Amino acid sequence: MKITVIGGTGLIGSRVVTQLRGSGAEVVSAARATGVNSYTGEGLEEALDGADVVVDVSNSSYTDEAAAREFFYASTLNLLTYGAAAGVGHHVALSVVGTDRLARAEGGYFQAKDAQERLIVESGRPYSLVHATQFFEFIRNIIDNASRGGIIRLADTRIQPMAADDVAAAVVEVALASPVNSTVEYGGPEIFDLADLATRELRFRRDEREVVADALGTYFGAWLGPDDLLPDPDARIAATRFHEWQVNSNTISPLSIS
Template sequence: MRVAVIGGTGLIGTRVVARLTDSGHDVVSASRATGVDSYTGEGLAEALAGAETLIDVSNSGYLDEWGANEFFYASTLNLLTYGAAAGVRHHVALSVVGTERLARTERGYFAAKAAQERLIRHSGQPYSIVHATQFFEFLQSIADAASVHHVVRLSDAFIQPIAADDVAAATATAALGAPVNGTVEFAGPERFRLAEVVGRGLRIRQDSREVVADPLAEYFGARLEEDELLPGPDATVAPTRFADWLAAGGSMSAAGEAAPAR
C-alpha cells in the first residue's frame, strides 16, 4: 500500500513512517523538511500521487485559537482537496481526547482542532480520526508552559498519558484498517493527577522547579474540569506504563511540537 504521512518528520510521524516501512508499505514522508507544505499546498500533489491512504499527524506551531485555526483549516482543506484529486481512499487524522468538550467550554486551540475534525467529517471522504491522550514526551512542554518564576502551577485534573510509540502504533493500525468514518480513542494504562505526573517526571530529570496543584490553573488557556482530559469507556488502553517508559530512557521533551495535541 502507498501511504503518505503528512508531518512525517515529527515525533509521531517518524514513528509511523518507520512502522509502515518495516511492514513493507510504500511510504512517503511529507513535511516542510522534505519540501511539502500542507498549509500552502506546496509539493502536495507530488506527495499524494498514487497514495491510497493519507495520514495527517501534522500540528500547528500556534496554540492560540486564531493561529491554530488558520493552520488547521487551510492545511486540512488542502489535504482533503488534493487527496480527493489523487484518489486517496482513507483519510486518517490524529487529534486529541477531549477536543469536543474543551472546544465547547474553553475554545482556544481545542476549538481549532474541533473545526479540523468537522471539515474531515463533512468532506464526504472515507476517514478515521484517532484521538489520543497527552504524550509522556510532552510533560516537559506542559511544565514549561505553566512555569512562572521557578514555580509550575498546574491543574489537578486527571490525565491518562500515553507513550508516543503507542500513539504511532495506534495510528498506523487505524490507517491499515478500513475507514471507521468516526473516532477511535487511545490512552495510556494509568491515571494520574496532572500536577502529580508532571512533578514526578521533573524530579526524575532533577529539575528543581516546584510543582503546585492549583484548581484555577489553566491548561494551554483552558480551565479544566476534573475529568475533561480522560478518554471514554470504549478507549483502547495502550500497554506502556510511565515508569517503564522512563526506565527505557524516555525523554520528556519534544522540541518543535505543540503539547496539547499529543
C-alpha cells in the same frame, strides 16, 4: 498499499513512517523538509499521487485560536481537495482526546482542532480520527507552560498519558484498516493527577521546583473539569507505563495496543 504521511519527519510522524515501512507498506514521508507543505499546497499533488491512504499527523506551532485555526483549516482543506483528486480512499488524522470538551472550555488551540475535525467529518470523504491522550514526551512542555516564578501551577485535573511510540502504533493500526468514519480513542495504562505526574517527572530529573494543583489553573488556556483529559471507558489502552518510559526513553521498544 501506498500511504502518504503528512508531518512525516516530526515526533509522531517519523515513528509512523518507520512502523508503516516495517509493515511492508509503501510510504511517502511528506513535510516541509521533504518539499511538501500542506498549508500552501506545495508538493501535495506529487506526494499524494497513487496514495491509498493519507495520514495527517502535522501540527501547528501556534497555540492561539486564530493562527492555529488558519493552519489547520488551510492544511486540511488542501489535503481533502488534493486527496479527492488523487483518489485517496482513507483520510486519517491524529487529534486529541476530549477535543470537543477542550474547545468548549475556551482553549483556543483546541477550538482550532475541533474545527479541523468537523471539516473532515463534513467533507464526505472516508475518514478515521485517531484521538490520543497527551504524550509522555509532552509533559515537560506542560510543566514549562505552567511555570511561574519557580512554581508550577497546573490545572487540578487527571491525565492518562501514553508514549509517542504507542501513539504512532495507534495511528498505524488505524491507517492499515478500513475507514471507520468515526473516532477511535487511545489512552495510556495509568491515570494520574496532573500535578502528581509533573512532580514525578521533575523529581526523576532531580528538579526540586514546587508543583501546585490549582483549582483556577488552565490547560493551555482551557478551563478543565477533573476528567476532561481522560478517554472514554471503551478506549484502546497502550502498554507502556510512565516509569518504564522514563527509564527507557532513549530506546524504541516493541509496542502493544489492546
